[in-house]
Amino acid sequence: MDNALQVEHLQKNYSDFTLNDITFSVPSGCIMGLIGENGAGKSTTFKGILNLINVDGGKVSFWGHPLSPQEGKEDIGVVFDQLNFYETLTPKQIGNIGAAAYKRWNQAQYDHYLKQFSLPAEKELKTFSRGMQVKQCLAIALSHHPKLLILDEATSGLDPIMRDEILDIFLDFVQDENHSILISSHITSDLEKIADYITFIHQGNIIFSENKDTLIYNYGILRCGGDTFSALDSSDILSYRKMDYQWEVLVKDKKIAASKYKDAVIDRATIDEIMLLYVKGERK
Amino acid sequence: MKSLLLKDIYNIKHNMKQMILILLFISICMFFNASVCGVVVFCSVLCTMMTVTTFAMDERCSFAKYAMIMPISRKSYVLEKYMACLIFTLTGTTVGFVESVVYGLFTHNLDLTLILICTGVGILFGLLCGIFYIPILFRFGSEQARLIIFGVFAFFGLVGFLIYWILNILCIPITIPLLTVSLFFTPVLLALFAVVSYFLSLKFFQAKEF
Numbered sequence: 001m002d003n004a005l006q007v008e009h010l011q012k013n014y015s016d017f018t019l020n021d022i023t024f025s026v027p028s029g030c031i032m033g034l035i036g037e038n039g040a041g042k043s044t045t046f047k048g049i050l051n052l053i054n055v056d057g058g059k060v061s062f063w064g065h066p067l068s069p070q071e072g073k074e075d076i077g078v079v080f081d082q083l084n085f086y087e088t089l090t091p092k093q094i095g096n097i098g099a100a101a102y103k104r105w106n107q108a109q110y111d112h113y114l115k116q117f118s119l120p121a122e123k124e125l126k127t128f129s130r131g132m133q134v135k136q137c138l139a140i141a142l143s144h145h146p147k148l149l150i151l152d153e154a155t156s157g158l159d160p161i162m163r164d165e166i167l168d169i170f171l172d173f174v175q176d177e178n179h180s181i182l183i184s185s186h187i188t189s190d191l192e193k194i195a196d197y198i199t200f201i202h203q204g205n206i207i208f209s210e211n212k213d214t215l216i217y218n219y220g221i222l223r224c225g226g227d228t229f230s231a232l233d234s235s236d237i238l239s240y241r242k243m244d245y246q247w248e249v250l251v252k253d254k255k256i257a258a259s260k261y262k263d264a265v266i267d268r269a270t271i272d273e274i275m276l277l278y279v280k281g282e283r284k
Numbered sequence: 285m286k287s288l289l290l291k292d293i294y295n296i297k298h299n300m301k302q303m304i305l306i307l308l309f310i311s312i313c314m315f316f317n318a319s320v321c322g323v324v325v326f327c328s329v330l331c332t333m334m335t336v337t338t339f340a341m342d343e344r345c346s347f348a349k350y351a352m353i354m355p356i357s358r359k360s361y362v363l364e365k366y367m368a369c370l371i372f373t374l375t376g377t378t379v380g381f382v383e384s385v386v387y388g389l390f391t392h393n394l395d396l397t398l399i400l401i402c403t404g405v406g407i408l409f410g411l412l413c414g415i416f417y418i419p420i421l422f423r424f425g426s427e428q429a430r431l432i433i434f435g436v437f438a439f440f441g442l443v444g445f446l447i448y449w450i451l452n453i454l455c456i457p458i459t460i461p462l463l464t465v466s467l468f469f470t471p472v473l474l475a476l477f478a479v480v481s482y483f484l485s486l487k488f489f490q491a492k493e494f
Contacts (some may be wrong), residue, residue, distance in 0.1 A: 024466045047493070047494060050352070050353050051352065052349060052352055052353075052493065052494040053493040053494065054491075054493060067358075069355075069357040069358075070355040070356075070357060071355070073353060073354060073355040074355050076353065078350075078353040080346075080349070080350070082345070082346065083345065083347055084345050084346050084349060084350030085291075085294050085347065085350075086341045086342075086344065086345050086347065087344075087345070088294075088295065088298040089291075089295065093290075094295045096290055097290050097292075097294070098287070099287075099292050099353060100286040100287035100290055101286075101287035101354045101356060102354070102355060103355070146301050150353075167337075202438055
């Protein structure tokens with residue numbers, strides 16, 4: 001499978017934060033979810049990928065090539081966590097700007113999205129709700145036939161109904177096997193619904209980049225008392241934390257753990273729980 | 285480039301009514317003092333200042349960051365600001381020119397030569413201001429740059445006064461032919477200044493992180 005995006009050893013040093021050796025890839029036709037707590041480095045990773053910051057090392061390639069200032073950007077649609085057009089512009093004017101910027105701009109498609117998303121073409125952006133703003137961003141991003149969507153917290157601040165509607169649009173987009181999505185979100189339940197792969201960044205480092213099904217079906221949370229915890233093989237423990245009455249241990253293979261530790265209760269781990277245990281927990 | 289120009293024009297269009305009112309009000313006040321040249325230069329500079337507004341609008345919605353993910357190079361982004369400045373200056377000067385002609389016709393005191401010279405001065409002065417402050421805007425952003433720009437105008441005022449003072453000492457009268465000759469040389473200096481200004485802006489913008 002070809003990679004739409006390949007990030008290798010991306011490095012960015014700030015005085016108070018380092019994005020360290022970020023390596024992952026987004027295969028064509030897939031959705032990669034990027035998760036991590038606030039300040040973990042997700043947005044910095046996006047900026048590094050999109051050449052918005054001067055990175056200190058590493059390589060980023062799109063379909064095997066570095067991002068060219070003009071042609072390459074035609075293939076990429078980006079949605080940031082805010083609408084980047086001035087509040088007095090209207091969707092119609094933005095359409096004209098897009099048509100002038102992109103060679104492959106499809107005005108009919110843009111108009112179709114405005115209609116589908118119920119966005120009034122002549123109304124100023126300042127009257128738009130957060131949901132409408134996200135839809136406006138998506139309408140622009142989708143109307144120049146991109147092959148890769150890069151979405152930075154695109155669904156944050158939206159109600160569940162609006163999020164569901166937007167997730168459907170993403171799923172629709174990847175129906176074409178040449179299309180891919182890289183999406184960061186705090187709302188891991190959204191990523192559980194749509195992502196094929198999950199990359200977890202914590203304090204500027206990649207903790208894992210895994211197939212989502214592997215995470216959900218193989219990872220588990222082992223709950224046990226102090227005695228069982230002491231008897232656990234440290235190689236089975238990814239992360240653990242002490243709760244009021246028990247220990248919670250993240251294990252990579254819940255079936256193996258279940259057969260080894262009969263006294264413990266082992267549950268399926270959600271992405272949220274995996275993230276929480278990595279961030280709040282300790283490692284042996 | 286076209287997309288960026290469109291964006292700036294759409295953004296500015298929103299302020300157009302206020303701008304026209306300000307231009308008319310100040311022009312009327314200046315005509316009362318019979319300052320035809322002042323009106324043209326004022327219209328030119330005021331419209332040039334709209335470039336600062338485009339920077340402020342871009343900053344407010346982080347547009348430059350978005351522009352960098354569009355098929356737009358950093359060079360194009362910088363160049364467009366100079367193009368916008370040129371368009372705004374020419375628009376302002378045209379408004380000042382038309383106002384002066386109308387005023388001249390209305391008062392039966394139309395001096396077209398003077399108005400044309402003033403139009404030239406207006407264009408050159410407007411562009412000079414723009415060329416001077418665009419790198420400052422790229423380097424410091426619109427908020428800080430506004431303060432610096434006051435300094436820039438003070439600087440140009442001082443330079444103008446010094447030239448006037450030196451000419452006075454040397455007993456060289458400021459005549460229409462002298463102004464005309466100066467006007468012919470100034471574009472060359474302005475073009476050189478614009479090239480330096482562009483490369484400075486590009487240097488600042490290329491170092492910018494979003």
